[in-house]
Amino acid sequence: MNIIILGGGFGGLAAANELRENLPQDARITIIDKKDWFMMDLVKLWILNGTREFEFSKRPLENVTKKGIEFINEEITKIDPNNKTVRTKFRQFHYDYLIIALGVELAPEQIPGLTDNGLVLYELTDVPKIRDTVRKMKSGKIAMAIMGLPYKCPPAPYEAALLIRSILEETGTSDSVQIDFYSPTPITLPAGGPQVSEEILQILQSKKIEFHGNHKTIAVESKKVKFENGEANFDVLIAIPPHKVPTVVVESGFAQNGKFIEVDRTCKTSYDHVYAIGDVNQIMVTDKIAVPKAGIFAEGEGVTVARNIIAQIKKEQENASFDGKGGCFLETGKRIAGYLQVDMFASPTPLTQLQSPSQDYFSEKEKFERERLEKWL
Numbered sequence: 001m002n003i004i005i006l007g008g009g010f011g012g013l014a015a016a017n018e019l020r021e022n023l024p025q026d027a028r029i030t031i032i033d034k035k036d037w038f039m040m041d042l043v044k045l046w047i048l049n050g051t052r053e054f055e056f057s058k059r060p061l062e063n064v065t066k067k068g069i070e071f072i073n074e075e076i077t078k079i080d081p082n083n084k085t086v087r088t089k090f091r092q093f094h095y096d097y098l099i100i101a102l103g104v105e106l107a108p109e110q111i112p113g114l115t116d117n118g119l120v121l122y123e124l125t126d127v128p129k130i131r132d133t134v135r136k137m138k139s140g141k142i143a144m145a146i147m148g149l150p151y152k153c154p155p156a157p158y159e160a161a162l163l164i165r166s167i168l169e170e171t172g173t174s175d176s177v178q179i180d181f182y183s184p185t186p187i188t189l190p191a192g193g194p195q196v197s198e199e200i201l202q203i204l205q206s207k208k209i210e211f212h213g214n215h216k217t218i219a220v221e222s223k224k225v226k227f228e229n230g231e232a233n234f235d236v237l238i239a240i241p242p243h244k245v246p247t248v249v250v251e252s253g254f255a256q257n258g259k260f261i262e263v264d265r266t267c268k269t270s271y272d273h274v275y276a277i278g279d280v281n282q283i284m285v286t287d288k289i290a291v292p293k294a295g296i297f298a299e300g301e302g303v304t305v306a307r308n309i310i311a312q313i314k315k316e317q318e319n320a321s322f323d324g325k326g327g328c329f330l331e332t333g334k335r336i337a338g339y340l341q342v343d344m345f346a347s348p349t350p351l352t353q354l355q356s357p358s359q360d361y362f363s364e365k366e367k368f369e370r371e372r373l374e375k376w377l
């Protein structure tokens, strides 16, 4: 029995560990990833505020082999569900079960001028540049802009804005640096609803971060960002670029019209024994709202899929369904964080509540990372 997991990120690692803990050793579980390390994306925010370094935050994916999960460090170039194979540059693998957990690809090239004139918050190599630029700023304008929907971790750009304000407070230049935040959405966090969006808006305003809703970016020029409905000047531009489905997923015919792989709460694709979990998929909750792209949900979907595969192999009743419950932290600086508690499938509409920022939630955020690294790697 060959179970292959494409992608050793949040979802892939959660699925692999659940499978390994519940299946005998003759079931082969293999993770394939082009990277040989894992680091939670949330650590990028700690690299941004200078409390962490990449070198000390990543873990080798090879560590999974200690518990009997195989790891192949190669780029996947083709998924062929008709022949139940996966191809990398160097070889081909046959699978009995396949879990696609390839995340998203960032697509800054979709916004003309962005790569030359802006920094990308979600790009690991740009994060230290943002940190150093902000630290050196004496005065001027920082523009932050969400440039495409959906994007990973809806509150993360707001956390970044708050952490940047916090850096400026430390360097003593906060009063002379303006921060403007542009989003294509009318409110800060549409998936969280109007109440939570208003609470986030108030937190931003309390830190003199000006939120401009309904601003869809169309291009960037030197020191100028252009929207469908106007333009704004900046000294430093920090972008959350459009996200796209990974190329190999598109080329293998899994994504129709550039859409993320559409699945229901079982994460089953239209192919037998092939599942799509995490950021690479799209699970609609209502006709307008989808499950947000977040690690906590990738993890929940990974465990759901693993349990159903285990049930099939053990010839038991298959009854796991992704529950849509979880939470995301909203870090506000100086080791303080709020907590967004989410129940995506609550009736009649998704439910999100923001628990007030505190030191305790910041400690919970640290624990969130620590516990998963200990368990997975």
Ligand SMILES: Cc1cc2nc3c(=O)[nH]c(=O)nc-3n(C[C@H](O)[C@H](O)[C@H](O)COP(=O)(O)OP(=O)(O)OC[C@H]3O[C@@H](n4cnc5c(N)ncnc54)[C@H](O)[C@@H]3O)c2cc1C
Residues within 6 Å of the ligand: 006, 007, 008, 009, 010, 011, 012, 032, 033, 034, 035, 040, 041, 042, 043, 044, 045, 074, 075, 076, 077, 101, 102, 103, 104, 122, 152, 153, 156, 246, 248, 277, 278, 279, 280, 293, 294, 295, 296, 297, 298, 327, 328, 329
């Ligand atoms: C700044 C920031 C802060 C965040 N904070 C939080 C948070 O506090 N809480 C939270 O729940 N979520 C958070 N997120 C979101 C979270 O990181 C993602 O939603 C999560 O990583 C998705 O998991 P995944 O398994 O779907 O994809 P990923 O974790 O992105 O894993 C995908 C893997 O596939 C591999 N891959 C892709 N293509 C190929 C290929 N062709 N061949 C081989 N390997 C390939 C990649 O190398 C990668 O390892 C944050 C994101 C950002 C950017």
